[in-house]
Amino acid sequence: MKIERKKEGSRLTVLLEGDLDALSAPALNDLVKNELSDVTELVFDLEKLDYTSSAGLRVFLMAQKIMDEQGSMSVKHANEEVMEIFDETGFTDILELRD
Amino acid sequence: MDKSSIFEKGKKRVFNSLGAKIFFFTAIFGLIIGLSAIAIGFTMYSRSADRFYSEKAQRIAEITAAMLDKKAAETAREDVYEIYEEYADKLTGPDEDIPEELYDKVSDKGTELSEGEDKESFDKVESVLRKVRDASADEVFVYYMTYDEDREWMIFVTDIKDEQDVQDEQESEMYFKPGSLWKVDRDTVDLLTNPDRAGYTVYSTGSGMVVTKASPVYGENGENLGYVGVDIMLDDVAGTKRLFLIKYCLAIGGLILLSSFLMLQILSRVIVHPVEKLEDAGQRFINRLGTELTNAPHFFADLNLHTGDEVEKLWLTMSDLEVNVAISMRRIKTMTTERERVEAELTVASQIQSSMLPCTFPAFPERSEFDLYAEMVPAKEVGGDLYDYFLTDEDHLAVVIADVSGKGISAALFMVMTKQLLKSRTITDGADPVKVLTDVNALLLEDNEAQLFVTVFFGILTVSTGQFVYANAGHEYPAIRRKDGEFKIEKDIHTAPVAARKKTVFKSNEILLDPGDTLYLYTDGITEARDKDRKMFGRERLLLALNEMPDDTPREIDRRVRQRVKEFEKGNEPFDDCTTLCLKYFGGAFDSK
Numbered sequence: 001m002k003i004e005r006k007k008e009g010s011r012l013t014v015l016l017e018g019d020l021d022a023l024s025a026p027a028l029n030d031l032v033k034n035e036l037s038d039v040t041e042l043v044f045d046l047e048k049l050d051y052t053s054s055a056g057l058r059v060f061l062m063a064q065k066i067m068d069e070q071g072s073m074s075v076k077h078a079n080e081e082v083m084e085i086f087d088e089t090g091f092t093d094i095l096e097l098r099d
Numbered sequence: 100m101d102k103s104s105i106f107e108k109g110k111k112r113v114f115n116s117l118g119a120k121i122f123f124f125t126a127i128f129g130l131i132i133g134l135s136a137i138a139i140g141f142t143m144y145s146r147s148a149d150r151f152y153s154e155k156a157q158r159i160a161e162i163t164a165a166m167l168d169k170k171a172a173e174t175a176r177e178d179v180y181e182i183y184e185e186y187a188d189k190l191t192g193p194d195e196d197i198p199e200e201l202y203d204k205v206s207d208k209g210t211e212l213s214e215g216e217d218k219e220s221f222d223k224v225e226s227v228l229r230k231v232r233d234a235s236a237d238e239v240f241v242y243y244m245t246y247d248e249d250r251e252w253m254i255f256v257t258d259i260k261d262e263q264d265v266q267d268e269q270e271s272e273m274y275f276k277p278g279s280l281w282k283v284d285r286d287t288v289d290l291l292t293n294p295d296r297a298g299y300t301v302y303s304t305g306s307g308m309v310v311t312k313a314s315p316v317y318g319e320n321g322e323n324l325g326y327v328g329v330d331i332m333l334d335d336v337a338g339t340k341r342l343f344l345i346k347y348c349l350a351i352g353g354l355i356l357l358s359s360f361l362m363l364q365i366l367s368r369v370i371v372h373p374v375e376k377l378e379d380a381g382q383r384f385i386n387r388l389g390t391e392l393t394n395a396p397h398f399f400a401d402l403n404l405h406t407g408d409e410v411e412k413l414w415l416t417m418s419d420l421e422v423n424v425a426i427s428m429r430r431i432k433t434m435t436t437e438r439e440r441v442e443a444e445l446t447v448a449s450q451i452q453s454s455m456l457p458c459t460f461p462a463f464p465e466r467s468e469f470d471l472y473a474e475m476v477p478a479k480e481v482g483g484d485l486y487d488y489f490l491t492d493e494d495h496l497a498v499v500i501a502d503v504s505g506k507g508i509s510a511a512l513f514m515v516m517t518k519q520l521l522k523s524r525t526i527t528d529g530a531d532p533v534k535v536l537t538d539v540n541a542l543l544l545e546d547n548e549a550q551l552f553v554t555v556f557f558g559i560l561t562v563s564t565g566q567f568v569y570a571n572a573g574h575e576y577p578a579i580r581r582k583d584g585e586f587k588i589e590k591d592i593h594t595a596p597v598a599a600r601k602k603t604v605f606k607s608n609e610i611l612l613d614p615g616d617t618l619y620l621y622t623d624g625i626t627e628a629r630d631k632d633r634k635m636f637g638r639e640r641l642l643l644a645l646n647e648m649p650d651d652t653p654r655e656i657d658r659r660v661r662q663r664v665k666e667f668e669k670g671n672e673p674f675d676d677c678t679t680l681c682l683k684y685f686g687g688a689f690d691s692k
Contacts, residue, residue: 019633021674022506022674053623053627053675054502054504054505054554054623055504055505055506057504057552058504058505058550058551058552061504061550061552061599061600062550065550065600087593088573088575088576088593089554089573089574089593089595089596090554090571090572090573090593090594090595090596090599090603091573091595092593093594093595093603094595094599094600094603
């Protein structure tokens with residue numbers, strides 16, 4: 001999986017590409033743990049994300065919990081398959097999803 | 100594999116071949132140098148010998164020419180030349196056209212003349228020639244001849260006539276009569292007379308190798324009368340050369356052998372012995388590797404090969420290597436022990452975990468209203484999936500299937516907590532799935548450092564009526580088969596998983612099961628099993644497998660699904676835990692079967 005960052009002031013956009021599974025989730029986990037200290041607006045752009053497993057969902061949940069404390073987080077451009085996963089796992093209730 | 104035998108074989112081969120190679124190459128090298136030396140030496144020797152004898156013949160010829168009585172030489176020459184000229188015209192043209200007897204005629208007339216009125220002149224000349232010959236240390240022939248440049252004939256004027264020559268006049272080739280003819284071209288004459296040239300060397304049958312030189316004879320008025328020719332027999336010279344060659348070869352050969360042996364001795368001491376020592380140390384080190392690793396070995400360090408060359412460098416490197424290998428081996432051994440310990444503990448953990456889930460089937464042999472089968476197969480030793488079922492009272496059956504996010508020991512511990520809380524809260528709170536999940540959600544969130552969450556499908560079946568109330572917290576949709584129909588995915592009302600957020604509001608679904616209806620619950624280990632092209636098994640294939648023989652028992656249905664998943668993965672190791680629960684409802688107690 002490929003992770004790309006775009007930082008504009010306190011706004012961080014993370015672009016994900018490929019499959020987010022147990023093998024690739026730790027990299028994203030590190031990003032969430034170490035790079036959010038001065039971020040008030042976090043955006044996950046999932047345009048090129050094909051799939052996320054529960055390991056990926058866990059990272060989204062962690063990021064959401066951190067951003068609840070210090071700003072806002074949104075997830076955009078999730079494709080049909082990823083959207084279905086969010087839906088099925090109830091993450092539509094947890095995440096702020098945008099087109 | 101038997102290591103030691105391979106190394107022993109190597110040991111012998113190394114010594115033999117290194118020694119043999121050194122000897123062989125030194126000998127070959129020596130042979131090449133030796134042969135070149137012989138060739139050069141012999142050529143030089145041979146040339147100087149030839150030149151020496153050629154010069155000697157030249158000197159004798161010069162002295163003789165100077166000693167000759169000019170008047171006598173002139174008279175004798177004129178006599179012979181006169182006879183020659185009588186026949187000279189017939190002596191032209193190709194050799195084979197000249198009749199043999201013509202030569203004899205000339206020489207016979209010449210002989211006659213030399214015995215006639217000018218005999219004194221001939222004798223005078225001959226006596227000088229004889230004097231010179233007798234004075235010479237080598238075996239030489241000295242003779243006086245004259246040359247016809249136009250017709251290229253050399254005409255003998257005087258040769259020394261010995262008694263022996265008189266006796267067998269006819270056969271003798273050692274004596275040339277006056278008037279004997281010798282066909283000599285001008286270039287050969289130059290070769291014979293030019294002091295700077297090596298001389299005329301020829302092999303004659305009677306005399307063996309002969310070198311010939313000639314020196315001009317001048318008359319009273321300084322005109323050229325002819326030449327004094329001197330032959331030196333080289334038989335002795337050839338013998339000397341052969342002897343030189345043999346001695347030289349023996350000396351060179353001996354030197355080669357000697358230097359090869361010396362080379363072998365030196366290199367044995369300098370290279371072969373140290374290499375052998377290193378090899379031996381290496382073998383002892385290898386032998387001890389498998390057995391004893393507590394002390395640092397010093398097989399190499401003990402050798403003390405302070406040779407000051409590459410051998411010492413190799414020795415130092417091997418000494419370091421020995422220590423490093425020993426350290427690494429010890430580390431590997433410790434790590435292996437540690438890993439074995441962890442593996443053993445994991446096996447125990449795995450056993451404990453699987454024994455926590457109810458696994459006796461049929462689960463409720465005394466209940467005819469329903470049949471149930473469930474199974475959890477972890478991808479690793481311990482899993483993060485769980486299922487559970489239990490009766491809260493005579494009429495209520497609770498079923499649970501859940502999947503903790505993450506894997507391994509942390510997920511397994513979370514799974515254990517989830518299972519225990521779900522069961523205990525159900526017994527305390529009674530049969531309300533939403534209330535149970537809300538309580539468990541709050542309890543799990545209290546201490547959740549690892550940020551794990553768990554998707555839970557939790558339902559309660561009222562056995563007597565078939566009413567099935569459940570809550571789905573982020574878990575896969577259930578598959579339901581209505582009596583004689585097909586399995587279909589039931590799109591129910593979903594909420595966020597348990598332990599994700601405090602404020603999650605869980606929602607209740609309610610369906611009525613009719614007798615013959617079947618419920619199939621599963622975790623994403625089934626639907627997200629991947630084949631070699633990373634394609635996922637998916638819900639469609641799951642439904643196909645379920646509908647193959649939908650009237651089978653829950654156990655058979657589940658077995659088939661797992662079989663299809665395995666076929667789909669085609670040997671790929673399952674990546675996620677696979678957990679399933681299948682419940683078939685037969686209806687209230689009194690109208691079953």
